[in-house]
Amino acid sequence: MNPTVARLTVHGLLGRRRGLLLLVVPALLLLLAVLVRATKGQDHDIAVQLLGGLALGTLVPLLGLISGTGAISSEIDDGSIVYLLAKPEPRWRITVTKLAVAVGCTAVFAALPTLLAGLVLYGTADGLAVAYALGALAAGTAYSALFLLLGTLTRHAVVAGLMYCLVWESLVGNFVHGARTLSVQQWGLALARAAADPGAVTADVPLSAAVPLLVLVTLAATAAAAVRLAGLTLAGEE
Amino acid sequence: MATISIDGVSRWFGNVVAVNDVSLTVGPGITGLLGPNGAGKSTLIHMMSGFLPPSAGSVTLDGQPVWRNREVYRQIGLVPEREAMYDFLTGRQFVVANAELHGLPDPGAAAARALATVEMEHAQDRRTGTYSKGMRQRVKMASALVHDPAVLLLDEPFNGMDPRQRLHLMELLRRFGAEGRTVLFSSHILEEVEQLARHIEVVVAGRHAASGDFRRIRRLMTDRPHRYLVRSSDDRALAAALIADASTAGVEVDLQEGALRVQAVDFHRFTRLLPRVAAEAGIRLYTVSPADESLESVFSYLVSA
Known part of the structure; x- marks a missing residue:
């Protein structure tokens, strides 16, 4: 970890208007949770639908996307990354620091709101809220690493990331059952199932596959991003 | 004393040859890299600063390869051409951050020294986003100087500067050259280069066109x-x-x-x-x-x- 890199990254991520944007989506989730609880009461099915579909299925990938790509791609785009890289600091350390910031951001703006929404919707019953928050945290970490890598690979990281979320995780995952094995969202869900009381959460991927895959994807994406950053070239402006 | 050696270097991007078999040595003092836009000056500077590997040949600093060698940044100060520099920071915060990234023992003092050198203390507490082009250039200079490097690489440093800022920067570079640092700057304006550099390297269309004393180059240019x-x-x-x-x-x-x-x-x-x-x-x-x-x-x- 490099505190200077962390400071600059946090500033870049939360500064300007992006910080507000990061608050809007979790605020919507919480608002919805309050409304549902007020009108429908404590309903297991609705809680699972909201936490699985909206929190884990939408909020977490979205925040992972914003913070993962936001932690690096704007600096690469405008060229200011030069000031970080033209230093004796090892580039893997810069990568890991940026990932830590992105993960922290996902934790605060996605996992924490998931926990709060779960508590509002279903209280502490079945360990549902904590389980989904745990799933959100793990999935958010993997998403952050994946999208950080994407940010170092392409200028169109946000679009590419959205395509992945929409096409692969939502579309293909819904129709082709086998594709779910390779879905970060499903891995998070598997973790939630294991953490909750038995039968409270259903998931398609066994925990024995989800955990190694989560770890593998996170580590591999981080390593690849570090390698990519170590060989980053500047294209001429001419 | 630091010397950059470019030895038989070519760089191509796909089918386009940006730098074609260039060999030159940049030693202490001021060297001007002169050439029209698109001649490959930036490509050369990117290779000298470790942000681009040569397709062929080698770029070394005192015998050490520059590409994928982060240790060279202890000796190199780079002033990039692009403007972006964390606009949300003040000038002082920006230079301090650079000092911290270099791992200097007292980043605050180093930053204060560098800001004094470029005479930017009066605006150091303003956000860099509010700076004029010349002020940005000076703060970029301060960030490149903060670790007291032996080599200073500047990509088109005079672009967009007004005459007064230009004179000030020239004076600054002259001082660094006189201190025995290796200073290399690129420009597409002959008058700019000959005012400042005794030694000029000319690149045209990726080729090393001429090298030597500015008088010789000037004569070549008027006698054609x-x-x-x-x-x-x-x-x-x-x-x-x-x-x-x-x-x-x-x-x-x-x-x-x-x-x-x-x-x-x-x-x-x-x-x-x-x-x-x-x-x-x-x-x-x-x-x-x-x-x-x-x-x-x-x-x-x-x-x-």
Whole structure:
């Protein structure tokens, strides 16, 4: 970890208007949770639908996307990354620091709101809220690493990331059952199932596959991003 | 004392050759890298600063390869051409951050020293986003100087500066050169380079066109054959009178244009000859325009010289 890199990254991520944007989506989730609880009461099915579909299925990938790509791609785009890289600091350390910031951001703006929404919707019953928050945290970490890598690979990281979320995780995952094995969202869900009381959460991927895959994807994406950053070239402006 | 050696370096992007078999050495003192836009100056500087691997050849700093070698940044200060520099920070925060990233023992003091060197203390607590182009350039300089590097690489540092800022930066670079640092800056303006650098490296279309003392380069540039387009009241009579003098190598009557195309070999003598000859023969000159004064043609002459 490099505190200077962390400071600059946090500033870049939360500064300007992006910080507000990061608050809007979790605020919507919480608002919805309050409304549902007020009108429908404590309903297991609705809680699972909201936490699985909206929190884990939408909020977490979205925040992972914003913070993962936001932690690096704007600096690469405008060229200011030069000031970080033209230093004796090892580039893997810069990568890991940026990932830590992105993960922290996902934790605060996605996992924490998931926990709060779960508590509002279903209280502490079945360990549902904590389980989904745990799933959100793990999935958010993997998403952050994946999208950080994407940010170092392409200028169109946000679009590419959205395509992945929409096409692969939502579309293909819904129709082709086998594709779910390779879905970060499903891995998070598997973790939630294991953490909750038995039968409270259903998931398609066994925990024995989800955990190694989560770890593998996170580590591999981080390593690849570090390698990519170590060989980053500047294209001429001419 | 630090020396950058570029040895047989080429760099291509797909089918485009940006730098073509360039070999040169940059030692202590100020070196100007001169060339028209698109000549490959930035590509060379990117390779010297470790942000681009050469496709062929080697770029080394005191014998150490620059590419994928983060240790060289202890010696290199880089002033990039691009403007972006964390606009949300103040000038001081930006320079302090650079000092911290270098792992300096007292980043605050180092930053204060660098900001004093570029005379930016008066604006150091303003956000860099509010700076003028010249102020940005100076703070970028401060960030490159903060670790007291032996080598300073500047990519088009004078772009967009007003004359006063330009003078100030020149003075600063002269001081670094006099201190024995290796200073290299790129520019596409000859006057800028010769005011500052005794030693000039010229690149044109990716090739190393000329190298040496600025006087020699200047002479090469003014002594080249000049082409003029001349319109007068009697083109043929003027042509006859001009070709008689040793300062011209060729005169062509361009019937379509209705003008003379003159190739002069002795620039100074020709500029005195033309009005005199015309006056003596009672010919009126309507147009005298240089046909190849563009920087590109001056440079391309150098390539073949």
